Amino acid sequence: MAGAVEKKVNLAEELIGKNSFERPDKIAFFCGDVKVTYRELAKNVNKFANVLRTLGVKPTERVMIHLPDSPLFIYAFLGSVKCGAWPVPVNTMLSEGDYRYLLTDSESRFLVTNMDSRAAQIETDHHCDKIFPDDRFRELFSAASDEADPYLVNPDDIAFWLYSSGSTGKPKPTPHKQSSMLFTADNYAKHVLGIREEDICFSVSKLFFAYGLGNGLTFPLRFGATAVLLSDPPTPEKVINTLVTYRPTVFFGVPTMYNSLVKKMNGADTSSLRLCVSAGEALPPEIFKQWQAKTGCEIVDGIGSTEALHIFISNRPGAAKEGSSGSLVPGYEAKIVDDEGSDVPVGATGHLLIRGSSITPGYWNRPEQNREKMLEDGWFRTGDMYSRDNGYFIYQGRGDDMLKVGGIWVSPMEIEYVLIEHAAVSECAVVGHEVEGLQKPFAYVVVNPSHDGTGKEKLTGELLEFVSQRLPKFKRPWGIHFVNELPKTATGKIQRFKLRKS
Ligand code: 3UK
Incomplete structure (x- = not known):
């Protein structure tokens, strides 16, 4: 043969x-x-x-x-x-x-x-x-x-799965190849971050997320470095305590965490840090500036996904460009296309497609979603809108209604389905509004005409409590606006983009 x-x-x-x-005697993990x-x-x-x-x-x-x-x-x-x-x-x-x-x-x-x-x-x-x-x-x-x-x-055989909750509907099983972790380590961790044996890595993102799995397992092990694991939920206090106690050299966070940390650090000693990374959602320039002023460390923002396993477009240490996701990580290719799939002119916004060896061979048992996301010749549809400026990629938002809150997916529909169960709610829509540059979910609610007229303030409390009992805490809306009607298309589809602007 x-x-x-x-x-x-x-x-x-x-x-x-x-x-x-x-x-053999070196410490691989502190916990x-x-x-x-x-x-x-x-x-x-x-x-x-x-x-x-x-x-x-x-x-x-x-x-x-x-x-x-x-x-x-x-x-x-x-x-x-x-x-x-x-x-x-x-x-x-x-x-x-x-x-x-x-x-x-x-x-x-x-x-x-x-x-x-x-x-x-x-x-x-x-x-x-x-x-x-x-x-x-x-x-x-x-x-x-x-x-x-x-x-x-074989290197192309499957090694593990993650579940991607990247779009509406149920989480999708996302297999990854034996070779994929090594690929992310050798291209991103080595060539972009320069992770080395002397490093101590600490990730706020947990190991069950693709981001955390790379930061806390793949990268330290690939380079014979050390990782600090935090078992508890990462409250800002616990994170600061971990930074001070274990003195990591590389810190992996999400924008929401950087925002909380700058407010609560109060002179905590972060002098051990040589590198700070952010991913999960776009990093607002204001948070970048405040963190740099407080710690003297820049934040290296990069975009990754569960399907790609880790970061495929990233800023470079020492040359971070505020407001940009940076440029391609070696080993990956990108295209920005219009709705028909043709390349858009330089500077225009379009759908981001990526290609590279760490991308999932395809969702398990999901032919329809594979047809939608896994395109010909190995191109993967990220669902993100991007423009390009001299090789730098500028994030322009999602192509769908999904929200990233604290780096974690929140589906507006999932919250809407819960709210609508409440007797006082006739219709509702959930959209993201910016709070300090970061997206947070807000609900627009049309009250049922038959509702007994509980005061708005009391009803707000009731609805928030109702959601809290049925969904994980991070999916709770930050506020509720009562409106007389929701903007809709002629065919009756809620126009969330109109609410986003209000
Ligand atoms: C969004 C970003 C703007 C974007 C992830 C690093 O987040 C990760 O994976 P998920 O599957 O979500 C992927 C989606 O999240 N996103 C992520 N990073 C950024 N948007 N700027 C960013 N820097 O919509 C993307 O499609 O949860 C992040 C490494 C591995 C990962 N899985």
Whole structure:
């Protein structure tokens, strides 16, 4: 047969193998009082792989991971990869209904989670076993061998999944290749950020997000560096405390966090930082300026996505251009096109398409959404509007109604569907308004004529409470405007763009 035989690989082996020989005693992870050396990391990943094998896992079976950032998350993720199973990290802030959907959709064979998590409450059928860090697990884990043969596959074979909630509708299963993490590390982390062995990385974005997974796992391991993991929700106080205690050199944040931090830092010592990165949503120039004035460190803004695994357009350290997402990361190509798919003239705004080897081979089992987003010749439709100016890409907003709030997707429709359930609400629409340069959700509500006339202030409180009980906290509107009617097209479609301007 013609053609070269591809070298077989295993991503877990690629990320850990060399480190455990070259720097066994170096600390790979700090988490609270726990320190994990590269030797311990290698052993514990092997132990986790062996526990899974003992429990009967088979290659390509899904292992859902619902855990806070912690060494156990890392062992579960890389242990699954090591034995050829596909880890599926999921957002820890969702509702039981969401987890039910995710478990069914992924057909997960195992769910690794804490006893008190929301996913743990779900009755799974006989296809899915739960793994808790309980006595039974600890027994299996301590009895397991700390050596394990990697399950070897082709570099283009799948290694893990993430769920993308990038558009309206349910989250989409987004597989990634064995080679993709290494690609993001070697192109973005090395060539753009210059991550090196001496670095200590700290990411506000959790490991279950593609952004956090790169920042807190891929990059430190690829370069034999160290990562700090924060298990708790990242309140500004906890983040400042982590910066002061562990003195990271590279900090990965989102614009909302930078905005809170500049207000609450009060002279906290951030002198350890050599590099600050922002992604998730556009960074307002004002926050860039204030952070630089306070810390002396510029923020390197870049755009990435779950489908691309990490950042594909980025500013460069030392040359950050305010108000721009920067230029292409090596290894990626971009096109800006009109609705028909033709290139727009330089300076004009159009749909951003990207191409590069870390892009998902396609959503799992979603032919329709793949047709919409995965175009011919490997081009991926990001859903973002961009213009180009001398090689710099300028973000012009989303091509749909989706909002990024604190770097996390919020679907206006999801909030609207909840509000409309309330007896006082006849119709409603949710749009983003700027608060200090950042998008926050606001609801426009038409009150039911039959409503008893509760005062507006009281009704606002009631509606916000109503939403809070039904949706995660980050999806709560920042305010409610009562209106007599909503702007609509002739065909009755709500024109959210008109409300956006009001
Ligand atoms: C938006 C940005 C303007 C944009 C992500 C870094 O955010 C990440 O992934 P998601 O799948 O969302 C992707 C969408 O978010 N966006 C992200 N960064 C920026 N808009 N400026 C930015 N700097 O709409 C994009 O399509 O949640 C970020 C690394 C990995 C990621 N997955």
